[in-house]
Amino acid sequence: MGRLPVDALEPGMVLASDLLGSDGKMLLPKGMTLTDSLIGSLRKRGVPGADVADSGGGDAGAGDVTEALLQESAAHVVRRFLANDLSHPAIAALYEIAVMAQAHALAEGVPIVPEIGPNPRAESMGDLFFREEGGVEDLVDSEVKLASFPDIYFKIRQVLDSPVSTSAQVADVISKDTSLTAKLLKLVNSPFYGLPHRVDSISRAVIVLGSQEVSTLALGIAAMNAFKDIPPELINMRTFWEHSMAVGVFARLLGDAVAGKGSERLFVAGVLHDIGRLVIFKKLPHAAVEAIYYAKGNMTPLCVAESEVLGFSHPLIGGLLLKAWKFPEALVTTVSCHHAPSSSPGDVEAAVLHLADIMAVALGHTPPASVMVPALDPDAWATLGLDPDRLAEVADAGRDQIDEIVGAFFPVRKN
Known part of the structure; x- marks a missing residue:
């Protein structure tokens, strides 16, 4: 279908390419199905238009959401929201997002889990x-x-509570726990942080994120191990x-x-x-x-x-x-x-x-x-x-x- 001005966009259209803002940051990914709220958001942000896929071809999957699937999705999703007021703007937006996400899953052959x-x-x-x-x-x-409780938690806590502790000491204590180190580095190198260069050590992570931030993450991950029984x-x-x-x-x-x-x-x-x-x-x-x-x-x-x-x-x-x-x-x-x-x-x-x-x-x-x-x-x-x-x-x-x-x-x- 090609590029359309924002005023020509309609709910149900599918983005043919990543939609970028004026600063080059991605606003919406390729394959995203447009909704009323998303189109309204693009207008408010001054986005001039978007590339949308041809409804008759292109990348299959995202464009296969039918009215029947939307209805099936809505019938399932609405039960989640019974404790909420669907007329509240935030709840209405989340409901719309949830219905569309569930409909896409159904279109891709993923059944509703009982x-x-x-x-x-x-x-x-x-x-x-x-x-x-x-x-x-x-x-x-x-x-x-x-x-x-994991010993590593108390060791990190001891270093943090010391008024003379250094960033190097924090990194040294955490690095001694290989399981914790592996999980922390996977987290730091994930899209969650979006760092431009790979971080290959806890000492480097401390430099990039700060000792307090890394310690907080380490304490949280350690706490996960307290309930295994x-x-x-x-x-x-x-x-x-x-x-x-x-x-x-x-x-x-x-x-x-x-x-x-x-x-x-x-x-x-x-x-x-x-x-x-x-x-x-x-x-x-x-x-x-x-x-x-x-x-x-x-x-x-x-x-x-x-x-x-x-x-x-x-x-x-x-x-x-x-x-x-x-x-x-x-x-x-x-x-x-x-x-x-x-x-x-x-x-x-x-x-x-x-x-x-x-x-x-x-x-x-x-x-x-x-x-x-x-x-x-x-x-x-x-x-x-x-x-x-x-x-x-x-x-x-x-x-x-x-x-x-x-x-x-x-x-x-x-x-």
């Missing part, structure tokens, strides 16, 4: 902690005392971490969209935002299963079901746990408030993590046993001051980054 409930054997598991034994703080304290009947750990990494990617990208720069702390907050849920699965497996059934039966987000069944939810547990592990206070607050950012009014990072979690679930990066999109806090959205059209750009930028990072941590695909 929801899988807890393994029946999980229902017979007994809780290891009871309310009469103490409060939430006691639950976390018992986990902190029993957890076999949760029965697979309760939770698919790969799926859990895939969701967490998706939230981390979206948090960093949203931080960049809001403040002009994403931080490693936002990425780590995303990776660890649901870590309180692991404590619940580990200490209260029977109650955790009850919460899952409650969420499914009442079509409500799992965090709401946790509060109904347990009297508390995972953000509180996660915040207390990270505080006990001496993570930065700002990160602790962000994690604690990610489902209730209004409890920390005006906190941009809490609002960013809140929206990142919503985006991840909306776009299909769902945590195990929880497919409902958490309710958007309108005040948090107002705090960010984002144009809803930017969400499509963040979603598209995050897609490849998520796959790349998940591949770095989990090189073997799940069945």
Whole structure:
């Protein structure tokens, strides 16, 4: 079809080539299907036009989305959003993005994956902690005392807490853990950072990113290894971490969209935002299963079901746990408030993590046993001051980054 002026673009048209902005940065990739919100965003940005594929040929796949597939996609996706107001501009934009993404997957022959409930054997598991034994703080304290936390975490913490430590010492401590080093270097060299030159050592990573940033990433990755003994009947750990990494990617990208720069702390907050849920699965497996059934039966987000069944939810547990592990206070607050950012009014990072979690679930990066999109806090959205059209750009930028990072941590695909 060739190049068309922006006013001639229509929803459903497919980009024949990458669409670049005046600064040379990619706005939308080749193969992207245009929507009303994307076309509106291009107008606002002053984009003169775009190359679109001939509807009768060209690169197949992206142009094969039919009205029937869109309807099938919408019927599936709308269930995720039952806890939200679809008339809210941000939710409407995410819903449109999610429907189109699901329709493309269907066009490519990827079937809709059915929801899988807890393994029946999980229902017979007994809780290891009871309310009469103490409060939430006691639950976390018992986990902190029993957890076999990686030694590398404490070694990094010791260096960071020393007033005379140097960047070289930080790099030296991290480099001694070969597994951690490999994961960090894969992350630093991924499209997530988009560095112009390959970084082949932790010392170089410290120079490029800074010792605080690298240390924060290292602490976050080390924390992932603290929960390896949760029965697979309760939770698919790969799926859990895939969701967490998706939230981390979206948090960093949203931080960049809001403040002009994403931080490693936002990425780590995303990776660890649901870590309180692991404590619940580990200490209260029977109650955790009850919460899952409650969420499914009442079509409500799992965090709401946790509060109904347990009297508390995972953000509180996660915040207390990270505080006990001496993570930065700002990160602790962000994690604690990610489902209730209004409890920390005006906190941009809490609002960013809140929206990142919503985006991840909306776009299909769902945590195990929880497919409902958490309710958007309108005040948090107002705090960010984002144009809803930017969400499509963040979603598209995050897609490849998520796959790349998940591949770095989990090189073997799940069945």
